[in-house]
Structures are given as structure tokens and as C-alpha cells.
Amino acid sequence: AMFFTGEEFITYATEAKVVGGEPTSRWTKPTLTMFNESNYSDGHCYAQGYTDLKIGITLGMPVPGT
Incomplete structure (x- = not known):
């Protein structure tokens, strides 16, 4: 982040x-990050931090169990 x-x-x-x-x-340029069902554990932490900090656009499916 x-x-x-x-x-x-x-x-x-x-x-x-x-x-x-x-x-x-x-x-310094705009960013986009992609998530999918195969992102477990650390993948979820990254996705949540990226979203919470409003770094850029998020695209994809939710991580199971979250």
C-alpha cells in the first residue's frame, strides 16, 4: 500500500x-487491482487494505469465508 x-x-x-x-x-498513476475466489488469507488482507485505503479501483469476486 x-x-x-x-x-x-x-x-x-x-x-x-x-x-x-x-x-x-x-x-503516481491510477491503479486497478483484481481479486478472485482463489485469493485466500494474504489475498484477502491485500484486497481489504486496498479497498479500505481507497487506493484505486477494485475488480473481481469476493474471497470465500470473508
Whole structure:
């Protein structure tokens, strides 16, 4: 999700200074992702996060048991 949203979710730092963070780049074009009945477990987490964060268009069938 961070690649699509560009929102920083982690910072690398020492006691003295911040040395970086993630993401280091961002996709700036519209996105679409597809889901289907074969997406179990992690596939459902990805689909739910993509939908909840309103990253882009979703297309496909629901994941069973969700």
C-alpha cells in the first residue's frame, strides 16, 4: 500500500539522526487491482487494505469465508 499512497510508514534512524524511511518512491498513476475466489488469507488482507485505503479501483469476486 505504501508504494501506491506514498505515506511514510517507517523511519530508519540512529540515536543521532534520521537516515531514511519507506517508501522511497511512489506510483503516481491510477491503479486497478483484481481479486478472485482463489485469493485466500494474504489475498484477502491485500484486497481489504486496498479497498479500505481507497487506493484505486477494485475488480473481481469476493474471497470465500470473508
